[in-house]
Amino acid sequence: MADAVSIEHEASHPALQHHFENMEQQREAGALGMWVFLVTELMFFGGMFLAYTLYRTKFPADFASASNHLDLTLGAVNTVVLILSSLTMALAVYSVQVGKRRNQILCLVITIVLGLTFLGIKAVEYRDKYEDSLIPGQLIPGRPYNPAVQEHGTPFDKHKLHLLPGATVKHVEMFYWIYFAMTGMHALHMIIGVGLLSVILFFSWRGRYGPEYHNPVEISGLYWHFVDIVWIFLFPLLYLLGRHLEHM
């Protein structure tokens, strides 16, 4: 008889899983699980940041030269786009917490659009690197790594590599391996994030989430903010590391 009583939850929410005591415990467990996953993600990206740091200390002039060839404007615009998308994601969570479904859907749509904008700008940057033959190794058939180098005293050409003293084309390639590995993995996470948010948007539109139950919105938001944080580090480390040496 005691068992029969304990199985009954007091006025339980339909979204409450039977193995949780109450909605609060379920919410906390969901957030905790996402955080544990994000720790493994941090270690994953951490390995690449470690590789970056090692090779940057080994080839400082080469890394600075390669970094200066990246498009600073597009990188900065993408940083703004991503931070803005983090704000709208946070506002989507806020809207669902206070029960404003229309705002919640609007914020999710804006977040997805900003995410796609980021990916579009990234694609433009990748195309520029392709045209300058800067994609490392033989990754692209028929377009091996073979950048043109700016000769001293010739007119400025933005499609040519400007090598700082001590830099070589061979070592610049190392920067581009790391650049494509890091921004590529980051872009993959953005694609997964956009996919996640599309699912969340679908269920939001169906009215599944409200002030009582919004775990999936919240933990998708955690993932989105994490991807934003990775970019907050990638932007200065990849785009800004040698700008101050440009006129030397």
Added chain:
Amino acid sequence: MSEHIVSLRVYLTIFLALMAGTALTVFAGLQDFPGQLNVIIALTIAVVKATLVVLYFMHVRYSSRLIWVIVTSALFWLVILFALTFSDYWTRCWFGTPC
């Protein structure tokens, strides 16, 4: 412990701080500071921005102690990853060994 709802004003303030940080990091990146100061400034700004995102956008400031433990453990393991690797790389030339 019930869920804490972060106010709109806090979200907007943090957003403006992140924008200011982005502008500052671009500006600082174009200046020629002595020694390794450029990278130190860039990383300091990035760490401050990331901390703001974690504390406010990701609600860690209002979360339970257990979430704090998880977040701190992430930093702890990241420090191990970097410290142990560099204790190798940066000491290879110390005693006249080939490096």
